[in-house]
Amino acid sequence: MLRYATRRILLMIPTLIGSTFLVFLLVFLVPGDPVLALAGDKRLSESSIRAIREQYNLDDPFLVQYFKWLGNVLHGDFGFDFNNNSVTDLIASAFPYTMALALSAFCLKLVIGVLIGVWAGLREGRAPDKFNLFFTIFFLAVPGFIIAYLAQYVFGIKLHWLPISGVRQGFPIAFVMPAMVLALETASPLARLTRTSLVDVMRADFIVTAHAKGASPGRVVWRHALRNAFLPVVTYLGLSLASLLGGSVLIETIFNLPGLGGTLSDAITLQQGPVVVGVSVFLLLFFLLSSLIVDLLYPLIDPRVRHA
Amino acid sequence: MSQNLLEVRGLSVQFRSAEGHLTAIDDLSLTIGHGEALAVLGESGSGKSVTAKAIMGILPHPAARITSGQVLLEGEDLLTLSPRRLRTVRGEKMAMVFQDALTSLNPVVPVGAQIAEMYRIHRGDNRREAQAKAVEMMRAVRIPDAKNRAKDYPFQFSGGMRQRVMIAMALALDPQLLIADEPTTALDVTVQAQILDLLQELRTERGMALMLITHDLGVAGQVADEALVMYAGSAVERAPMTELMQRPAHPYTLGLLSSVPGPEHRAKDLPTIPGLPPQLSNRPKGCSFHPRCSFATDLCRETKPAVVAGLPGREVACHHWKEVARHDDATALA
Amino acid sequence: MLEESETAAAVEVRPTAEGTRRRRGRVEALLLSSWRRPFLAMALLIIVVVSVMAIVPQLFTDIDPRDCDLSLSRLGPSPGHPFGFDMQGCDYFSNVVYGARTSMLVGVLVAGLTFVIALVAGSLAGYYGGLIDTVISRAADIVLGVPVMIASLVILYQFKSRGVGTIVFVLVLFTWAGTMRYLRGTVLQVKQLEYVQAARILGVGRLRILSRHVLPNAITPLIVMSTLSVGAGMTAEAGFSILGVGIKLPAFSWGLQIAAASSDGNWQIAPLLMLFPALMLALTTLAFVVLGENLRDALDPRSS
Numbered sequence: 001m002l003r004y005a006t007r008r009i010l011l012m013i014p015t016l017i018g019s020t021f022l023v024f025l026l027v028f029l030v031p032g033d034p035v036l037a038l039a040g041d042k043r044l045s046e047s048s049i050r051a052i053r054e055q056y057n058l059d060d061p062f063l064v065q066y067f068k069w070l071g072n073v074l075h076g077d078f079g080f081d082f083n084n085n086s087v088t089d090l091i092a093s094a095f096p097y098t099m100a101l102a103l104s105a106f107c108l109k110l111v112i113g114v115l116i117g118v119w120a121g122l123r124e125g126r127a128p129d130k131f132n133l134f135f136t137i138f139f140l141a142v143p144g145f146i147i148a149y150l151a152q153y154v155f156g157i158k159l160h161w162l163p164i165s166g167v168r169q170g171f172p173i174a175f176v177m178p179a180m181v182l183a184l185e186t187a188s189p190l191a192r193l194t195r196t197s198l199v200d201v202m203r204a205d206f207i208v209t210a211h212a213k214g215a216s217p218g219r220v221v222w223r224h225a226l227r228n229a230f231l232p233v234v235t236y237l238g239l240s241l242a243s244l245l246g247g248s249v250l251i252e253t254i255f256n257l258p259g260l261g262g263t264l265s266d267a268i269t270l271q272q273g274p275v276v277v278g279v280s281v282f283l284l285l286f287f288l289l290s291s292l293i294v295d296l297l298y299p300l301i302d303p304r305v306r307h308a
Numbered sequence: 309m310s311q312n313l314l315e316v317r318g319l320s321v322q323f324r325s326a327e328g329h330l331t332a333i334d335d336l337s338l339t340i341g342h343g344e345a346l347a348v349l350g351e352s353g354s355g356k357s358v359t360a361k362a363i364m365g366i367l368p369h370p371a372a373r374i375t376s377g378q379v380l381l382e383g384e385d386l387l388t389l390s391p392r393r394l395r396t397v398r399g400e401k402m403a404m405v406f407q408d409a410l411t412s413l414n415p416v417v418p419v420g421a422q423i424a425e426m427y428r429i430h431r432g433d434n435r436r437e438a439q440a441k442a443v444e445m446m447r448a449v450r451i452p453d454a455k456n457r458a459k460d461y462p463f464q465f466s467g468g469m470r471q472r473v474m475i476a477m478a479l480a481l482d483p484q485l486l487i488a489d490e491p492t493t494a495l496d497v498t499v500q501a502q503i504l505d506l507l508q509e510l511r512t513e514r515g516m517a518l519m520l521i522t523h524d525l526g527v528a529g530q531v532a533d534e535a536l537v538m539y540a541g542s543a544v545e546r547a548p549m550t551e552l553m554q555r556p557a558h559p560y561t562l563g564l565l566s567s568v569p570g571p572e573h574r575a576k577d578l579p580t581i582p583g584l585p586p587q588l589s590n591r592p593k594g595c596s597f598h599p600r601c602s603f604a605t606d607l608c609r610e611t612k613p614a615v616v617a618g619l620p621g622r623e624v625a626c627h628h629w630k631e632v633a634r635h636d637d638a639t640a641l642a
Numbered sequence: 643m644l645e646e647s648e649t650a651a652a653v654e655v656r657p658t659a660e661g662t663r664r665r666r667g668r669v670e671a672l673l674l675s676s677w678r679r680p681f682l683a684m685a686l687l688i689i690v691v692v693s694v695m696a697i698v699p700q701l702f703t704d705i706d707p708r709d710c711d712l713s714l715s716r717l718g719p720s721p722g723h724p725f726g727f728d729m730q731g732c733d734y735f736s737n738v739v740y741g742a743r744t745s746m747l748v749g750v751l752v753a754g755l756t757f758v759i760a761l762v763a764g765s766l767a768g769y770y771g772g773l774i775d776t777v778i779s780r781a782a783d784i785v786l787g788v789p790v791m792i793a794s795l796v797i798l799y800q801f802k803s804r805g806v807g808t809i810v811f812v813l814v815l816f817t818w819a820g821t822m823r824y825l826r827g828t829v830l831q832v833k834q835l836e837y838v839q840a841a842r843i844l845g846v847g848r849l850r851i852l853s854r855h856v857l858p859n860a861i862t863p864l865i866v867m868s869t870l871s872v873g874a875g876m877t878a879e880a881g882f883s884i885l886g887v888g889i890k891l892p893a894f895s896w897g898l899q900i901a902a903a904s905s906d907g908n909w910q911i912a913p914l915l916m917l918f919p920a921l922m923l924a925l926t927t928l929a930f931v932v933l934g935e936n937l938r939d940a941l942d943p944r945s946s
Contacts, residue, residue, distance in 0.1 A: 204411065205406065205408065205411040205412045206411060206412055206413055206414045206415070208361075208366055208406070208412070209404075209406060209412045209413065209414075209474075210414070211366045211398075212364055212366050212398060212399075212403070212404045212406075213398065213399050213403075213425065213426060213429065213477070214395045214396065214397070214398035214399035214400070214426075214429055214430060215395070215425070215429055216395060216429075219429070223417075223425075224414050224417075227414070227416055227417070228414070228415065228416060231416070301416075302416065303415075303416055303418075303461045304415065304416070304461070304463055307461070307463075307464065
């Protein structure tokens with residue numbers, strides 16, 4: 001177990017360096033002056049330009065720039081934007097909103113996806129299975145933002161049940177629609193995977209043995225089938241963090257939530273390059289960390305990995 | 309009749325497939341007495357595993373259907389029991405051991421818990437009691453360091469040990485009938501012998517009947533009192549083990565025995581039964597074996613032979629069994 | 643939908659042990675039977691119509707999408723103008739028709755390029771193993787360590803002149819890895835199969851084994867994944883536009899139209915402005931997904 005953990009952590013380091021370097025590279029090696037690119041159409045004063053150049057150490061050789069920046073970022077220093085606001089502070093204040101959205105969406109998606117998947121898997125070939133197929137295809141095909149606009153239109157504008165913008169109503173009301181949309185968007189691969197995994201497991205030899213032991217059908221499903229069927233599902237859940245984080249950007253923008261995604265989108269509109277870079281890198285690091293945590297949790301449920 | 313522990317009468321099983329209904333077992337009858345060991349011999353596709361699963365009531369459904377017959381366990385027809393009642397019979401009165409212990413055991417549950425599950429389901433024991441009994445069973449099948457190993461997972465055992473776990477699980481409630489479906493096929497020869505010895509010992513200890521399914525005559529010879537030979541879904545011969553080996557009455561049995569390599573085959577081609585077993589969807593008319601049989605006549609090609617009690621204590625389904633039984637030369641089929 | 647996990651979960655195809663010819667046969671059989679499968683037939687129809695729309699928009703409308711009259715701004719549908727007019731008073735139908743080209747282009751290019759890169763990298767890594775595998779897999783790990791949307795945003799922000807090429811580049815850059823890993827996985831599986839080992843023992847050259855024996859069977863999931871990528875690419879382009887880092891104006895694409903409709907609450911006043919391009923996008927994506935589903939069912943050896 002310890003060996004597995006150390007190996008996972010060690011593997012993460014080159015990924016961390018590689019991906020941050022990739023982003024840094026593409027941001028700062030853009031044709032032309034990166035500072036001007038970061039500023040967009042804004043006109044900067046001499047002192048602003050100098051401050052930014054210093055912030056990113058742009059007078060140093062490229063690799064040094066990168067490592068200094070990485071060092072700062074890992075210490076929680078995400079720099080300052082063109083108005084001298086601390087990007088770190090912006091991230092800190094936006095983070096709780098994104099967590100609220102992401103966690104609620106995650107829980108909802110887990111429940112919806114797993115329930116539909118299990119139901120479809122147990123009734124293979126019959127109505128619930130067909131429903132699962134329809135559900136999966138629909139949410140796979142129709143883009144998340146369209147669902148979002150649709151929901152806003154129906155539940156917000158026409159029915160006036162839920163707010164379509166901002167967090168004035170606080171948690172949970174302001175988050176119901178956004179979390180639900182995000183959950184539905186990402187639940188379909190989960191439902192599909194759960195269903196397939198369950199169908200496969202139900203065909204396994206040890207299920208026959210369980211029946212031979214005189215176990216009731218309920219026990220066979222609950223104690224034997226599901227425990228095994230959930231293994232790939234849990235792996236998937238860890239991997240799906242990426243799509244959850246990515247999806248949250250658009251959802252926060254559409255529903256005007258002041259989370260990291262919303263901050264990112266505002267920064268793009270206001271052409272505050274340092275904020276764009278800072279928030280993105282933070283999300284990247286957050287994603288890597290969460291993936292690592294999920295990786296480390298996996299042996300807890302699969303004894304074969306624990307003892308390997 | 310309460311003499312026989314298990315009596316199967318006229319069992320027929322069909323499978324639903326893309327090509328229609330396939331008959332896997334056709335009018336099969338067999339009996340096993342209390343404490344008796346019956347070997348069910350046959351090659352893959354002969355229907356031996358299907359028979360076992362039909363008796364246990366664990367055929368895949370809706371793919372498989374029992375279309376006729378009775379399965380009497382101590383006089384009670386299992387095919388007419390309610391699912392709940394059948395579930396109590398399974399495990400308590402009859403149990404089954406499978407070929408591949410690695411895939412037949414739940415990979416993510418410790419073996420102790422899997423054995424203990426028997427006590428929890430059928431006796432309502434709590435976790436601690438059931439676990440203690442499970443460890444006892446593991447000792448009974450001679451797994452060393454049982455208490456600690458009970459916490460291990462199936463993949464942490466060797467093949468032979470895993471099979472012992474399966475046996476422990478099956479015997480937990482002291483059933484009167486144990487069905488073993490190719491229990492040693494996946495094991496090395498030395499381990500095979502150990503497992504067979506274990507089965508024998510447990511049998512005599514508990515007075516348990518054994519239905520041993522195998523394609524290996526050697527394995528059958530070691531353990532069984534009686535043998536039932538199956539071919540293409542039907543029983544073709546039944547006899548006490550030694551008599552079957554010395555004087556087979558069915559051409560197929562004769563072929564099987566002849567193809568066991570021995571010193572008389574030195575420097576010669578090994579005898580085989582020509583041809584292949586028939587597809588379930590394409591059984592020959594008349595006797596299923598006739599295309600491969602050197603005793604076959606027009607009668608065989610037209611009419612399926614009925615089971616006759618030709619020799620005392622034996623049964624055979626062949627029109628020419630007398631000829632076959634007279635045959636002394638084991639290599640006649642070559 | 644661009645995340646590796648999602649496409650992998652959605653695809654779930656095992657590599658087959660049948661050759662190219664057999665597979666082509668099954669695909670042909672599928673297409674021929676499409677009159678019996680209404681969903682597939684509709685999907686194919688949509689794909690054909692949209693493709694034609696992209697290539698020859700003039701077939702569908704003779705109104706110049708740039709021929710605008712501000713006084714007609716946001717007027718609803720009327721004879722001759724089935725989609726009404728957009729904010730600038732341009733005929734919306736012709737705008738949507740002309741938008742097909744860019745959207746389809748992005749989708750098809752992303753799918754095609756990802757297919758090629760994943761194919762080459764995945765087969766090299768899976769089949770040859772060793773150093774090539776290490777290098778390619780490490781590179782993939784790095785790319786996979788980045789959520790697609792977020793990384794794309796930063797980079798697109800920096801690139802001020804964003805054309806189809808830029809969008810395609812960014813999307814392909816961050817999605818090749820997931821698809822590559824999947825193909826590598828199936829190549830590894832097929833490599834173990836006995837007939838491949840038999841070919842090796844017979845002395846068949848490695849490249850030949852790879853192209854003739856391994857790939858034709860490992861490629862099935864890749865084909866299915868690619869059909870999903872088309873829709874994913876188009877959707878991503880729209881997402882970028884909504885966030886403000888899409889294709890630079892002036893240009894026509896459904897993404898831009900959706901973004902324009904979504905800004906300043908325009909769509910709340912004139913919901914049709916959102917509806918039409920969104921409908922086109924959703925239908926096209928749906929059509930490709932249905933096609934992918936049917937391909938998967940046709941090529942999956944498990945389904946009889």
